[in-house]
Every structure is written in structure tokens, then in C-alpha cells.
Amino acid sequence: xxxxxxxxxxxxxxxxxxxxxxxxxxxxxxxxxxxxxxxxxxxxxxxxxxxxxxxxxxxxxxxxxxxxxxxxxxxxxxxxxxxxxxxxxxxxxxxxxxxxxxxxxxxxxxxxxxxxxxxxxxxxxxxxxxxxxxxxxxxxxxxxxxxxx
Numbered sequence: 001x002x003x004x005x006x007x008x009x010x011x012x013x014x015x016x017x018x019x020x021x022x023x024x025x026x027x028x029x030x031x032x033x034x035x036x037x038x039x040x041x042x043x044x045x046x047x048x049x050x051x052x053x054x055x056x057x058x059x060x061x062x063x064x065x066x067x068x069x070x071x072x073x074x075x076x077x078x079x080x081x082x083x084x085x086x087x088x089x090x091x092x093x094x095x096x097x098x099x100x101x102x103x104x105x106x107x108x109x110x111x112x113x114x115x116x117x118x119x120x121x122x123x124x125x126x127x128x129x130x131x132x133x134x135x136x137x138x139x140x141x142x143x144x145x146x147x148x149x
Contacts, residue, residue: 022118022119022120023118023119023120023123024100024114024115024117024118024119025098025099025100025102025114025117025119026097026098026099026119026123027095027096027097027098027099028095028096028123028126028132028133029093029094029095029132029133030046030049030050030053030093030094030095030096030129030131030132030133031046031093031131031133032045032046032130032131036092036093037076037092037093041093041094041131042076042079042093043131045130045131046094046131047079047083047085049129049130049131049132050073050075050085050094050096051083051085052129053073053096053126053129053132054068054073054085056122056125056126057072057073057096057098057122057126060119060121060122060125061098061106061122064100064109064117064118065109065112066100066106066107066108066109067106067107068106069088069104069105069106070086070087070088071088071089071097071104071105072088072096072097072098072105072106073085073086073087073088073094073095073096073097074087074088074089074090074091074094074095074097075087075090075091075093075094075095076090076091076092076093076094077090080094096126098119098122100114100117101113101114101117
């Protein structure tokens with residue numbers, strides 16, 4: 001019998017409830033073990049993936065005319081400092097959080113609304129990282145917007 005705490009969360013990109021919707025905000029964790037603060041979640045693989053994720057998020061936000069902010073990356077402060085990762089605030093495990101237009105998050109480009117943001121390509125690229133775990137938010141209104149296409 002497998003120990004519940006050793007099961008790795010798998011990333012599963014959510015399906016939007018309606019055709020034409022796309023991700024406008026999300027939060028995802030970097031974990032190799034379901035248990036919070038587990039040593040696996042602070043392993044070299046996770047550190048490598050967090051550093052790669054920072055580059056991925058920055059690249060995709062720049063394409064949208066948005067600048068990344070420290071609050072987009074959260075994590076254990078001691079481990080982050082040891083590994084040269086700037087985090088906006090402490091968290092039990094490393095997290096990437098992007099909600100354009102929300103207070104203390106990335107600013108929307110002038111003349112744009114949340115519905116003009118499409119983070120699908122960024123989430124697709126993040127999902128290829130080994131430790132990028134499940135998409136924890138299920139609030140469609142916070143994560144999806146209507147496509148303007």
C-alpha cells in the first residue's frame with residue numbers, strides 16, 4: 001500500500017466551463033510531495049524549477065506588456081535566500097501567483113482589463129516543469145475571462 005504523503009500532485013490544466021474562455025489569473029505550487037514543508041519540496045529539483053518558472057513568468061508577462069512583481073513568487077524565506085530566489089512573502093512551499101489587476105499584483109497595461117489577459121501559454125509552459133503541481137484554484141471567475149477573438 002502506498003503512503004498517501006508520498007504521492008506527487010500532478011499538474012492538470014483545468015478545462016474552462018465555456019468555449020472561448022482562457023486563464024486570466026492563477027496560482028500553482030512547486031511540490032514533489034503532497035505534505036507541506038516536506039524536504040522533497042525544498043529539493044534541488046524544486047529550486048531549479050522555481051528559477052525556471054521565474055524566467056517563464058517574466059517572459060510571458062513581458063509579451064503582455066506587464067512587469068513581474070515580487071509578490072508573484074512566494075516561498076520559504078530561508079530556502080529562498082540560500083538559493084538567491086527573491087520572494088514577495090513567506091509561504092510553506094514555493095508558489096507562483098499571478099492575478100493581473102489585483103491589489104499588490106502585476107499592473108494591467110493602460111487601457112486593458114483582466115479579460116484582455118490570456119495566461120494559457122504561460123501555464124502550459126509552467127506545466128512542463130517537473131515539480132509544478134496541481135492548479136489549486138477552482139474559482140472560474142478569478143481564473144478565466146472571455147476571449148476577445
